[in-house]
Amino acid sequence: MPYIKIDVTREGVTKEQKKALIKGVTDLITDVLNKDPQLTHVVIQEHDLDNWGFGGEQVSELRAKGITADKK
Amino acid sequence: MPYIKIDVTREGVTKEQKKALIKGVTDLITDVLNKDPQLTHVVIQEHDLDNWGFGGEQVSELRAKGITADKK
Amino acid sequence: MPYIKIDVTREGVTKEQKKALIKGVTDLITDVLNKDPQLTHVVIQEHDLDNWGFGGEQVSELRAKGITADKK
Amino acid sequence: MPYIKIDVTREGVTKEQKKALIKGVTDLITDVLNKDPQLTHVVIQEHDLDNWGFGGEQVSELRAKGITADKK
Amino acid sequence: MPYIKIDVTREGVTKEQKKALIKGVTDLITDVLNKDPQLTHVVIQEHDLDNWGFGGEQVSELRAKGITADKK
Amino acid sequence: MPYIKIDVTREGVTKEQKKALIKGVTDLITDVLNKDPQLTHVVIQEHDLDNWGFGGEQVSELRAKGITADKK
DSSP states (O other): OOEEEEEEEOSOOOHHHHHHHHHHHHHHHHHHHOBOGGGOEEEEEEEOGGGEEETTEEHHHHHHTTOOOBOO | OOEEEEEEEOSOOOHHHHHHHHHHHHHHHHHHHOBOGGGOEEEEEEEOGGGEEETTEEHHHHHHTTOOOBOO | OOEEEEEEEOSOOOHHHHHHHHHHHHHHHHHHHOBOGGGOEEEEEEEOGGGEEETTEEHHHHHHTTOOOBOO | OOEEEEEEEOSOOOHHHHHHHHHHHHHHHHHHHOBOGGGOEEEEEEEOGGGEEETTEEHHHHHHTTOOOBOO | OOEEEEEEEOSOOOHHHHHHHHHHHHHHHHHHHOBOGGGOEEEEEEEOGGGEEETTEEHHHHHHTTOOOBOO | OOEEEEEEEOSOOOHHHHHHHHHHHHHHHHHHHOBOGGGOEEEEEEEOGGGEEETTEEHHHHHHTTOOOBOO
């Protein structure tokens, strides 16, 4: 019965990336918890950059300063 | 003080259906828990079909194959 | 594919009341949205009275003053 | 590691107001819990007026009757 | 900035399984979205069997009937 | 109608700190958005250290290594 919610910033996540997230999370849950994938739901929620804050600053402001969340 | 969140796929839920969900859930909470309806909030959140997965597959893909979530 | 989360204060909700909430919400979703109940998940989350606030006050404090959330 | 989610109705919240909410919540968490702000995330989610209900009524209906959520 | 919430029934999930879920989800997000893992938070929430419903029935009742969520 | 959810690790948050968070968030929402505090609900949810991950590691493991989330 797992339900997994992924909250991310809306920065061009493609349909293929969403597909990979849904497949990957479901496989992980099945492998680790031995759950029937037919009972696993995954929801991805994208948020505008003005609506997410980190360290007290809007992500839209951080991006304007060139600060990304990319893996180094 | 109940707060109820309803997450559904965005597939043409009408204003009237949303109204029925809000009324129905609030009445249910009032009946079962004896809560003041003025303290009950209901929020409906719709999600794009690419953003919901079930059984490891995107709902958009399931719908393209003719698989629905309709009651049989 | 609906997922419904019910957040309430932890004030002695019984197993029977939880059963009635789960049955009632699932039936409502089935009736209003015509969804297969096998795809509907309902989760009830109870919160300690120190952890819920309303009007800027902890519910534990409100209850100590005799203020309830009961239906009038 | 706090994560704060603010759910509000979509009624013209400005970028500046969102900025003030993010800054204010992060400062509060830092002051009260002594948490490193770099580990605090704040997400604001706006909901259409048809999708929020209160006292069993859609907020869109309440607003049409002139009932607001403004501070008196 | 991703935040991932995993809701599961409380049925003996071990510390090692939780560790595997946290590591697995974080790696997936890093691989698929190229996000800095230092900005990725994963939270696992376990729910009592009386508090989760599926198909209109409490999971505690389903388990009493011998119905599991195990992978077939 | 705002609803604010604060997710934190369970590390000895006191009743007084919870009270300060509830009061502080409600005041902030009232000041910034001009909302009636009687319509603002704040919920604090504490999570066990095994259930929260950050950078791919369980917080319980991070704490065992002496890594805290304290403000520097």
